[in-house]
Amino acid sequence: MSYPSLQEYIKKIVDFKPVELDIITRCFRERKVAKGEYILRRGQVCRFEGFVTQGCFRIFITDHKGTEKVLYFAGRQWWVMDIDSFANQIPSELDIQATEDSILLVISREHKERLYQEVPKVERLFRIMSQKAVVAWQRRLIQNHTMNAEERYSHFVTNYPEIAESLTNKLVASYLGITQEFVSVIRKRRSINKD
Amino acid sequence: MSYPSLQEYIKKIVDFKPVELDIITRCFRERKVAKGEYILRRGQVCRFEGFVTQGCFRIFITDHKGTEKVLYFAGRQWWVMDIDSFANQIPSELDIQATEDSILLVISREHKERLYQEVPKVERLFRIMSQKAVVAWQRRLIQNHTMNAEERYSHFVTNYPEIAESLTNKLVASYLGITQEFVSVIRKRRSINKD
DNA sequence: GTCATTATTTAAACTAGTTTAAGAATTTTG
DNA sequence: CAAAATTCTTAAACTAGTTTAAATAATGAC
16 A cells, blocks of 8 residues: 555655655555535635546636636646645635546645654655646646637647547636637638648 | 845745855845846856845746746845756746846845755745745746636736836736736726726 | 547637827926 | 937738537447
8 A cells, every 4th residue: 555656656756765655655645536416615725635546537626607617627647636725714606627537645734734844854855746736737827818718628639638538528628718619610610731 | 235135035935044044045135127128148057046125026038929928026035047047057948137226135046056955944945935936937837727807907006016016007918818908898897897 | 449529720790909190188308 | 309210009901719509420328
């Protein structure tokens, strides 16, 4: 029960001793999540951070019209949580749902706090991880600001082919911030231009 | 030369001893930046992190059409850098320019690395700061996904009144992802509705 | 397996926001 | 303080993407 996938991921970021790696990964527990199941609902306080070892999750918000907007997908080796709710212990505005049968390694707030004290170098791990997250968000905003819908679609399917293929057009549309009908138009345009 | 504004900011996040606070702040140097001056140009590698004690900066990207898109404004007590370029030491796609006469406390990559070794608790400081940055980016994406242009405008001027007042409509437009002409339309609509 | 649900495509009418252009107001600079 | 440059406003024509609707295809549930 040492979660090799998580250990591999951590080792790439900070050079821990085997015993430290063991302490860290033992703070996580494995959770199987069926396709369609929710691991966070709007209004709840997010009490976990999750590392995806199998499958995929959608993190989305529902606007005042009732339309669901996907902020991001978390595939293998991604982290999934509402960091705003988790860090500030406030009710989440987000829902998080498995888009496939998935396996998640989860750590609770209490375990994480204890871990910071037992292995201070873990601060460095999460510092670097958070920085990577900032970079990812910054890139996403840049894409939204500098590409039109068709360019964003192309970018997504070429950069995340496995995730894109596992998703319905409706979910891809929701991530790109457009309608599923317009995704259909884009796909048609692309299939014509390929010839 | 102890930079009280920076010390106040840091103390709110992590409880350092006075001597540690001193070591930390001494790694920064003050830099005055005139309105209009650039502290980072597209193509350069970002070699600093800056803490704004006075004034304001715009962090923007130029799209393929030559239109400048503001990712965010950094006012007092904000951090300013291109974290993607700084962390990965790659050429930046961004420009950073002072929108007013400003004062910045800057730390170099080398000083920062040394600081992590001298005062390991600094990892915690930057871990928490990075998490706050992630929260800010997440909120910004949510706003872009769930609000129309007029709602985003209202949200910006009510949440950042001092920054909004110091900026031209053109810069506000660029931040909101709309044209300056449409900002004019929104402002007129709002002034009519007030009566 | 069949029925029901959900996803996809297509197309026409529509709208939020853009583009272009030109005059008025403000700011910057020498 | 006057000239030059930039910003702001207004409006008409335009367009990227939405909405509505209806038919078809695919998926899931019992």
